[in-house]
Amino acid sequence: xxxxxxxxxxxxxxxxxxxxxxxxxxxxxxxxxxxxxxxxxxxxxxxxxxxxxxxxxxxxxxxxxxxxxxxxxxxxxxxxxxxxxxxxxxxxxxxxxxxxxxxxxxxxxxxxxxxxx
Amino acid sequence: xxxxxxxxxxxxxxxxxxxxxxxxxxxxxxxxxxxxxxxxxxxxxxxxxxxxxxxxxxxxxxxxxxxxxxxxxxxxxxxxxxxxxxxxxxxxxxxxxxxxxxxxxxxxxxxxxxxx
Numbered sequence: 461x462x463x464x465x466x467x468x469x470x471x472x473x474x475x476x477x478x479x480x481x482x483x484x485x486x487x488x489x490x491x492x493x494x495x496x497x498x499x500x501x502x503x504x505x506x507x508x509x510x511x512x513x514x515x516x517x518x519x520x521x522x523x524x525x526x527x528x529x530x531x532x533x534x535x536x537x538x539x540x541x542x543x544x545x546x547x548x549x550x551x552x553x554x555x556x557x558x559x560x561x562x563x564x565x566x567x568x569x570x571x572x573x574x575x576x577x
Numbered sequence: 578x579x580x581x582x583x584x585x586x587x588x589x590x591x592x593x594x595x596x597x598x599x600x601x602x603x604x605x606x607x608x609x610x611x612x613x614x615x616x617x618x619x620x621x622x623x624x625x626x627x628x629x630x631x632x633x634x635x636x637x638x639x640x641x642x643x644x645x646x647x648x649x650x651x652x653x654x655x656x657x658x659x660x661x662x663x664x665x666x667x668x669x670x671x672x673x674x675x676x677x678x679x680x681x682x683x684x685x686x687x688x689x690x691x692x693x
């Protein structure tokens with residue numbers, strides 16, 4: 461079993477990085493690997509529970525909730541969260557933790573591969 | 578857990594996005610954990626514009642100072658500079674110019690690469 465780290469800097473509804481990040485994590489978890497995400501820059505917009513967009517059947521927050529349920533570890537950069545007025549991630553889906561770059565440093569030390577998206 | 582050697586590359590110009598300074602913040606952050614990871618910083622493509630000596634670096638100065646204190650030098654790829662008609666005399670003090678082969682060697686030597 462390997463551990464995969466994913467650094468996600470892209471937000472939802474403009475670029476597809478979030479979906480690629482989720483698909484990679486989903487596939488890795490399905491094969492029994494561990495997955496750790498660090499949400500950085502606009503990546504911190506992805507887990508907001510109030511998302512609504514008529515052209516998407518599934519919201520990023522729903523895919524992220526599924527990843528959490530499957531065992532993925534998801535940490536968001538606190539400076540990025542508060543810079544964007546997200547108030548400590550109070551409107552995040554369950555299981556997404558707000559931390560800091562020391563958490564990312566820990567992820568770097570733990571993973572076998574790191575993907576930047 | 579273990580110490581890793583991380584290569585942080587910058588491919589975006591230091592205008593029009595915040596990657597150039599937030600990437601440096603991440604580079605500093607990577608060195609902040611208990612594992613004491615080591616970092617190389619490499620400017621590629623339009624990222625080499627960050628190496629110009631007259632650039633306004635006020636928003637990234639503290640990250641540059643921290644990296645410098647940790648012994649991290651800024652490296653810029655020679656071929657990227659040449660293709661943008663940037664001479665070495667145009668570069669900020671302390672920027673190390675390396676060729677593409679040496680840049681590739683940095684990628685090979687690193688445990689992981691983070692792109693901004």
